[in-house]
Amino acid sequence: MKTVSLLALLRLLCLSLALLISSTSHAERIRDLTSVQGVRSNALIGYGLVVGLDGTGDQTMQTPFTTQSLSNMLSQLGITVPSGTNMQLKNVAAVMVTADLPPFSRVGDKIxxxxxxxxxxxxxxxxxxxxxxxxxxxxxxxxLAQGNLLVTGAGAQGGGSRVQVNQLNGARISGGATVEREVMTNFAGEPLLRLQLNNEDFTVAQQISDEINRRFGPATAVAEDARVIRLNAPQESAARVRFLATVQNLQVNAGAGDARVIINSRTGSVVMNRHVMLDACAVAQGDLTVEVSRTHQVSQPTTPLAGGETVVTPNTQVSVRAAGGALQRINTSADLNSVVRALNRLGATPNDLMSILESMKSAGCLHARLETN
Structure with a gap:
């Protein structure tokens, strides 16, 4: 019985250790951490006209370019619009059309x-x-783009009231453009390929290089810096594609990177990763409120025949209130949950928390990179 209990205890310890290791590090595919240098999309833009609107188009008196564009289009179709014609259009709108041309697109593909x-x-x-x-x-x-628009918004109006859900002046056309020209790439002719990390990190770059060399042999991959990894890939196209497919599916144990606190000053949001640490410090946080109120009093003569005048005299009152301001102690915290609990105990709003974190960073109590968007 003791032997069985000891074996069960050893299995439990091994399982706990495996769970601990899996919780502290996680494997990610190389394709999720990198991209192939030179393999990218290209932005496209165009100007066009949308027709068939139900009286919701441009007001041509305020948008003369819509009328000009329509006249140019009609002239190309063999229709001449007499000069000086005031076209009152309600079903036409001038639009900008944008798209991304994916890498390796071929003539005839839809985007x-x-x-x-x-x-x-x-x-x-x-x-x-x-x-x-x-x-x-x-x-x-x-x-070349053409097709029916898909608008996700909806709206209605009547009697001076209007209700609208989402945006009505933006739309999409799924597969609405046909590729007519290819972007030339030298993917097959390059002697070397390079993987580019999404975020620069010397540790991750070295881990990826070691994992590729472990799979394909030494000197297959070399980390040039914190972002670029050079690959000695096969020269034949099919072998190169197979090589990249295998490389991108390899897994590495990548950490969370540098300790970061991201502050969005526009929305008041604060986001931090699990490597943020706090040293012991004291924080005093309080709001100073100054209120100025002004009332008017009417002063009249005591007797009707006294010969005085009725005047209005202002009465101004100034009050100052200081809310909070107690000195709060924050203990050293090495994990994210402790950091969050320590900051929540301050009872500060997100806007106040931004100032507190900046002050902590200046005082050396916050061990993280502080980024403000």
């Missing part, structure tokens, strides 16, 4: 496009985008 109103149209719901050329940074046409 999604985003359509955004640039005039004063009330809604793009029910509209159809006319054929719009999409150009790259080199002013060359890489795709």
């Amino acid at each position: 999604d496009v985003v359509v955004s109103s640039m005039g004063n149209a009330k809604s793009l719901r029910g509209g159809t985008l006319l054929m719009t050329p999409l150009k790259g940074v080199d002013n060359q046409i890489y795709a």
